[in-house]
Amino acid sequence: MRVLVAAESRHGATDEIASRIAEGLHEQGIDVDMRKLADVDDLGQYDAFVVGSGIYLGNWLKDACRFIEAHAEELAQRPTWLFASGSIVGDPPVADDPNALRAGIAEKLVARTHAREHRLFAGKLDNTGLGLLEKMAVRGAHAKQGDYRDWSAIDAWASTIAHALSGGAHDPIGSIPPAGITWDTPR
Numbered sequence: 001m002r003v004l005v006a007a008e009s010r011h012g013a014t015d016e017i018a019s020r021i022a023e024g025l026h027e028q029g030i031d032v033d034m035r036k037l038a039d040v041d042d043l044g045q046y047d048a049f050v051v052g053s054g055i056y057l058g059n060w061l062k063d064a065c066r067f068i069e070a071h072a073e074e075l076a077q078r079p080t081w082l083f084a085s086g087s088i089v090g091d092p093p094v095a096d097d098p099n100a101l102r103a104g105i106a107e108k109l110v111a112r113t114h115a116r117e118h119r120l121f122a123g124k125l126d127n128t129g130l131g132l133l134e135k136m137a138v139r140g141a142h143a144k145q146g147d148y149r150d151w152s153a154i155d156a157w158a159s160t161i162a163h164a165l166s167g168g169a170h171d172p173i174g175s176i177p178p179a180g181i182t183w184d185t186p187r
Helices: 013-027 061-076 105-113 134-139 151-165
Strands: 002-008 031-035 048-056 082-087 117-122 182-184
Touching: 002 013, 002 061, 013 031, 013 048, 013 061, 013 082, 048 061, 061 105, 105 117, 117 151, 134 182
Parallel strands: 002 031, 002 048, 048 082, 082 117, 117 182
Antiparallel strands: none
């Protein structure tokens, strides 16, 4: 079983989540290939996929959407999980913020790829790496600088994926229907 874990991240926080997921899968005995989406062109060597994107202004990043569009048929033929990171508003930011991702985006991605799940994680905001327009958007959203990622929730999700991929007694591959959308809640 070889799994591709790949993400598109503007400032690195989503890449860090992808890396953590890849580590979790590897620790459970799964052969993992961690890549940036831009570096992936052939999906034929993989048995399953975990694909992620940072969220900006309520959308997946354009390059991540292009990847999904270009590879949707292949992703739909094998177990696929999707995730996004970017909910950075609220006090503290909540991972289940209904405004973090525009309505219908996750549902369309799941339908297009037959993904088993789309998970939205709270993100990280570091103002030092932002451009002028990004700073204006952050100010307009009243977002606060900080790292709001829930690593235990990310680890638990990776473990759930590993269990499904290893053919666990309760979750053999092929018996898990597309589950739709799941929003992580802080613990």
